[in-house]
Every structure is written in C-alpha cells, then in structure tokens.
Amino acid sequence: MNVVRSNRPKVGVIKYSEIIVIGSGIAGMFAALRLAPRKVTLLTKTPSLTGGSTAWAQGGIAGAVGLTDSPQEHASDTILAGAGLNVSSAVEVLTTEGADRLNELISMGAPFDRDEKGQIILGREAAHGQRRIVHAGGDSTGHHIHKWLSNIVSKTPSIEVKESAFAWELVVSNNHICGVLVYQYKEGWVFHKAPFVVLATGGSGQLFSATTNPSEATADGLAMAIRAGLKVADLEFVQFHPTALSSSRTSKGLPMPLITEALRGEGATLHNSKGQRFMKDVHPEAELAPRDIVARSIWERLIEGEKVYLDVREVLSQNLNNRFPTVQSICVEAGIDPKTEMIPVAPAAHYHMGGIAADESGRTSLQGLWVCGEVASTGAHGANRLASNSLLEGVVFGHRVAEDIPQKQTYSINNAEVYVPIIPELSKKIALEKLTQGLRKLMYEKVGLRRSASGLELAIASHEKLANEIDDLEARKSQKSPTFVQVRKWGELRNLALVGHLVTIASLKRCESRGAHYRTDFPNLEPRLATRKYFTYEDINTNSDSEGTSFDGTKRESKNAISSYL
Ligand code: FAD
Ligand code: SIN
Numbered sequence: 250m251n252v253v254r255s256n257r258p259k260v261g262v263i264k265y266s267e268i269i270v271i272g273s274g275i276a277g278m279f280a281a282l283r284l285a286p287r288k289v290t291l292l293t294k295t296p297s298l299t300g301g302s303t304a305w306a307q308g309g310i311a312g313a314v315g316l317t318d319s320p321q322e323h324a325s326d327t328i329l330a331g332a333g334l335n336v337s338s339a340v341e342v343l344t345t346e347g348a349d350r351l352n353e354l355i356s357m358g359a360p361f362d363r364d365e366k367g368q369i370i371l372g373r374e375a376a377h378g379q380r381r382i383v384h385a386g387g388d389s390t391g392h393h394i395h396k397w398l399s400n401i402v403s404k405t406p407s408i409e410v411k412e413s414a415f416a417w418e419l420v421v422s423n424n425h426i427c428g429v430l431v432y433q434y435k436e437g438w439v440f441h442k443a444p445f446v447v448l449a450t451g452g453s454g455q456l457f458s459a460t461t462n463p464s465e466a467t468a469d470g471l472a473m474a475i476r477a478g479l480k481v482a483d484l485e486f487v488q489f490h491p492t493a494l495s496s497s498r499t500s501k502g503l504p505m506p507l508i509t510e511a512l513r514g515e516g517a518t519l520h521n522s523k524g525q526r527f528m529k530d531v532h533p534e535a536e537l538a539p540r541d542i543v544a545r546s547i548w549e550r551l552i553e554g555e556k557v558y559l560d561v562r563e564v565l566s567q568n569l570n571n572r573f574p575t576v577q578s579i580c581v582e583a584g585i586d587p588k589t590e591m592i593p594v595a596p597a598a599h600y601h602m603g604g605i606a607a608d609e610s611g612r613t614s615l616q617g618l619w620v621c622g623e624v625a626s627t628g629a630h631g632a633n634r635l636a637s638n639s640l641l642e643g644v645v646f647g648h649r650v651a652e653d654i655p656q657k658q659t660y661s662i663n664n665a666e667v668y669v670p671i672i673p674e675l676s677k678k679i680a681l682e683k684l685t686q687g688l689r690k691l692m693y694e695k696v697g698l699r700r701s702a703s704g705l706e707l708a709i710a711s712h713e714k715l716a717n718e719i720d721d722l723e724a725r726k727s728q729k730s731p732t733f734v735q736v737r738k739w740g741e742l743r744n745l746a747l748v749g750h751l752v753t754i755a756s757l758k759r760c761e762s763r764g765a766h767y768r769t770d771f772p773n774l775e776p777r778l779a780t781r782k783y784f785t786y787e788d789i790n791t792n793s794d795s796e797g798t799s800f801d802g803t804k805r806e807s808k809n810a811i812s813s814y815l
Contacts, residue, residue, distance in 0.1 A: 276622025306391025331631020632764025
C-alpha cells in the first residue's frame with residue numbers, strides 16, 4: 250500500500266470502474282476507444298478533453314503508407330535516430346502495426362490533408378529517408394486529430410469522461426493495482442477503485458524552463474509510478490526540439506511556440522548571426538540531421554552569444570496550399586513576418602524518451618497497470634525519437650494495451666483504503682510558482698542540452714534542498730478545503746521535483762554521450778554502454794540500478810531526499 254498517512258482521515262468517496270484510463274491525449278483516447286464496448290472511466294486533469302501535448306502537434310504522424318515505402322525502411326530510420334538503444338521488437342511493432350493503424354485512421358475518416366486527386370499528402374521531416382508524414386490542417390495536425398478523436402470519445406456510450414480530475418496517486422495492494430486516488434473539481438478526494446488502470450498522462454517537458462510542452466506536461470504519471478515502486482527506464486533521454494520560437498515567453502514560464510520541422514523538410518535553412526548556413530558543416534544531412542545534432546549545434550551557437558535563425562522565406566513563397574498556417578500565425582503574433590524575415594529560434598525540451606518501462610503490450614512491472622503514449626518507455630525510440638513517431642506510438646500502443654487487458658479480474662481490490670493527502674498552506678513568500686520556476690530553470694541550465702558531472706551534482710544538491718522544503722511544508726499545516734487548482738499545482742510540483750531528481754541521477758550515471766544525452770565530460774559514444782537503464786525507487790534508495798550496479802561518482806545522500814516524498 251503506498252498512499253498511507255494513517256494519521257490522516259480516510260477518503261470516504263469510493264467509485265468503482267471496470268477500467269480506468271488516465272489522460273485524454275491521443276494515447277488515452279485511442280486506448281479508451283479500442284476498449285469499447287467495455288466500460289471505461291477516462292480521467293483528465295483539464296476542464297475539457299483538450300489538454301496535453303497531442304493538440305499542439307504540428308508536423309504530423311509518421312507511417313509507411315506511401316507506395317515506395319515499407320515498415321522496414323521506417324524501422325531502419327527509427328533505429329538510426331535512436332543511437333543504438335532501440336528495442337528492435339518495439340520498433341517492429343511501431344512501424345509495422347503503425348502502417349496498419351494509420352490506414353485504419355484514414356478509413357475511419359481522420360481529417361488528413363489530401364491533394365487535388367484526393368490522395369493523402371505525405372510530408373518529410375528530419376532523418377526520415379522519404380516522405381512518410383501524414384498531416385492535417387497543414388501544420389495543425391494535433392489540433393485536428395485531437396478534435397476528431399474527442400468527438401468520437403464523447404459520443405461513445407461505454408466511455409465515462411471525468412474532467413477536472415487530477416490523479417494524485419496509484420493505489421497498490423499486494424503487488425497489484427487497486428485504483429487511483431483522484432482530486433475532482435466538485436467532489437474533492439475520490440478513491441476510484443479498479444482492477445485495471447491505463448496511464449496515458451503524457452510527458453515531462455515542464456521540467457525545463459524552455460519547453461514546447463503545454464502546462465499539463467508535468468510528469469504526473471511517471472512520478473506516480475515511481476512512488477508506487479514501478480520500474481522506469483532511460484530517464485536521462487530528453488529530446489530537445491531544435492526550433493522553438495525564441496521569444497520573451499520563455500522567461501514567463503509559458504511554452505515556447507514550435508516552428509515545425511516539416512519546414513526544414515520542405516527546404517527551410519538554419520543561419521547564424523552572420524547569415525551563414527552552418528548545418529552543412531556539421532552533418533551530411535545538414536538541417537535534416539537527427540534532432541539532437543541540430544539542437545546541440547544551435548545551442549552551441551546560442552551560448553556563445555550568437556543568434557540562430559530559421560529562414561522559411563523560400564518555402565513560404567512556394568505554393569504549398571496553406572501548409573503552415575500555425576507557424577504563420579505564431580510568427581505574426583510575435584511581430585515577425587516569416588515571408589520577409591528570418592525567425593529567431595532556440596532549442597526547447599520537447600519529448601521524453603525515458604518513462605515507465607513497458608513491454609510491447611504496454612505491460613509494466615505492476616500487475617494491472619498498463620501504460621501508453623509518451624509516459625511509457627517501450628524502447629521504440631531508443632536514445633532519440635524520430636520526428637512524428639510519437640502520435641504514431643499513441644495509436645499503436647494504445648491499441649495494443651486495449652487488446653491486452655484481460656476480460657476478467659482474478660484478484661480482489663476490496664481491502665484497499667487510502668487517506669487524504671496533505672496540501673500545505675503556503676504563504677505568499679513561499680510562492681509555489683517560485684519553487685516550480687526555480688526547479689525548471691535549474692533543470693534547463695544543468696540537466697539540459699549539455700551536461701557535466703559538476704553541473705549534475707549541483708542540481709542533485711538543489712533537488713535535495715527542494716525535497717526537504719516540500720517535506721517541511723507538508724509537515725506544517727494542511728489546508729482543510731483546498732481548491733482544485735491548489736491541489737493540482739501542489740501535486741505537479743511534487744511530481745516535477747521527484748522526476749527532475751531522477752532524471753538528473755540517471756544523467757549522472759550515463760558516462761557517455763548518446764542520442765539526446767550529451768555529457769561535456771564524456772563527449773563520445775561508448776559502444777559498451779549501449780544498454781537501456783532500468784531502475785525503481787527502491788534501487789535509488791539502495792544506490793544501485795535494477796542490475797545491481799552502484800550509482801558511482803556521486804556524493805549525494807539520495808535516500809533522504811527520495812524518502813521525503815513518501
Ligand atoms: P498527451 O497528449 O500529453 O496527453 C496527456 C493527457 O494526460 C492530457 O489529457 C493531460 O491532461 C492528462 N494528464 C496528465 N497528468 C494527469 C493527471 N495527474 N491526472 C489526470 N490527467 C492527467 N509528435 C508527433 O508524432 N508529431 C508531431 O507533429 C508532434 N508535434 C509536436 C508539437 C508540439 C508543440 C509538442 C509539445 C509535441 C509534439 N509531438 C509531436 C509530440 C506528441 O505531441 C506527444 O508526444 C504526444 O501527443 C503525447 O501523447 P499522449 O497521449 O501520450 O499525451
Ligand atoms: C514538428 O512538427 O517539428 C514536431 C514533430 C515531432 O515532434 O514529432
């Protein structure tokens with residue numbers, strides 16, 4: 250049992266579900282749809298189904314649906330980008346079943362863009378050997394697909410949607426999931442009991458001050474799983490998108506608007522302050538090199554005080570039938586005319602390859618709990634995700650999870666009980682926002698595109714201070730009737746602090762540079778380290794990973810910091 254504060258009152262409101270799905274992004278909604286007609290309770294923390302990264306996706310969905318394409322070619326591009334860490338069986342599932350799922354979406358009427366002859370238009374993005382990206386509304390793919398799926402979900406009688414429902418903790422008893430503790434806008438604390446739970450809570454981008462991810466991407470699912478003792482994998486691998494619009498929004502904590510990679514696929518070029526096209530000297534594929542290489546090349550210039558620009562003027566002058574309306578409006582809002590001016594860009598945290606360790610059916614190390622979408626780490630992306638493979642992952646693994654959940658439960662969930670958690674009263678001085686922004690800034694500076702042992706150790710020491718502060722605040726005074734926003738914000742800070750700490754530890758442990766993980770003190774890829782790293786909460790407490798290897802080279806006392814979250 251993990252949600253125990255036995256001196257606290259018991260949660261009295263209990264609801265029963267056959268299956269709970271947490272998250273209304275592409276993965277959660279697709280899983281819920283594929284589970285129909287089985288009864289599903291779909292929980293999401295936003296006031297409507299729209300929340301999470303899915304609705305913000307621009308470029309599109311990759312899939313070997315073109316006449317000259319094959320899943321094998323898609324797989325080899327995925328593996329090349331993944332820098333030696335892909336799990337080949339997961340890649341095979343992603344690319345082979347990906348083509349099938351994409352064809353199904355097309356026949357279900359997904360609003361993908363078509364040419365005058367009615368053929369689906371295929372776009373190109375970095376590190377794809379050929380055109381294989383389907384898109385909708387030009388560069389508003391996420392918005393259109395999310396809207397289309399939400400509409401179907403809302404009309405599906407077997408799916409009961411609970412909005413403004415913040416999942417706080419997984420409830421575990423006898424090594425089995427029993428349900429989820431949730432704070433709901435109107436009802437307050439509710440214990441949703443269920444024998445089967447699907448986590449589809451998306452990514453962790455909000456860990457970093459510069460991110461393309463929306464405010465919901467606070468690593469909640471990952472943190473809940475870690476606290477529940479699940480195995481996690483490859484947490485050090487965080488992908489930074491090379492081209493977010495560089496604007497004053499970053500310092501205000503807002504997501505950075507994305508300037509889609511599809512523009513580079515159509516010929517947009519990157520330039521330094523002198524107007525020189527620098528990527529040609531860095532990689533044979535120039536602007537279409539793997540994402541980590543382009544992102545780091547931009548970052549290196551920015552920290553030397555240069556500016557980097559994306560030149561889309563030539564691309565926008567071609568008649569692309571409103572291919573990039575989102576980028577156009579983002580630029581106009583920032584006072585830039587992309588048809589005549591170059592766009593200032595900077596890398597921003599975009600996608601977490603690490604996550605809850607899962608097999609190809611989305612099964613985790615906890616009985617009864619499945620995961621899909623960005624929160625999962627199946628190994629399909631290796632150390633660096635290939636563009637547009639993420640929406641695809643949502644449908645492929647969402648489908649697989651739904652197929653895998655047994656028809657009958659074989660254990661009892663009746664005995665589990667949970668206690669009302671502490672939501673501390675915060676003075677204005679300890680503004681929650683200040684703690685959160687401090688963590689995000691630290692993560693971007695020390696655990697971002699370039700990492701070193703000294704920076705990571707410094708970050709770990711700060712995380713430990715934050716953990717103690719969180720502990721102290723919880724020990725002080727609990728609010729009697731917190732608002733939904735107070736619970737959500739406090740919960741998100743706890744989750745970010747925990748996951749930030751573990752991402753940093755994992756980054757310190759990987760003494761090499763590979764894919765999205767770059768160490769200035771270990772700049773080379775070490776072939777002997779081409780293995781995924783799995784660990785659990787318990788492993789961190791005993792200073793080892795799940796293979797029993799010691800976390801060497803650090804002086805931290807992780808035991809105290811970690812146990813303070815319990
Ligand atoms: P999300 O879509 O992030 O959904 C997570 C859901 O979980 C949300 O509904 C959220 O509200 C809910 N949730 C989270 N925590 C809780 C909680 N505690 N309680 C209850 N509910 C909770 N990928 C591509 O393949 N192609 C692209 O073109 C592309 N473009 C992108 C552009 C941008 C700007 C961004 C940010 C990402 C892009 N990606 C793209 C990545 C892709 O969008 C995401 O990886 C993918 O959408 C994740 O889907 P998901 O269903 O796993 O999670
Ligand atoms: C983009 O459109 O550049 C984002 C694509 C992705 O993250 O897969």
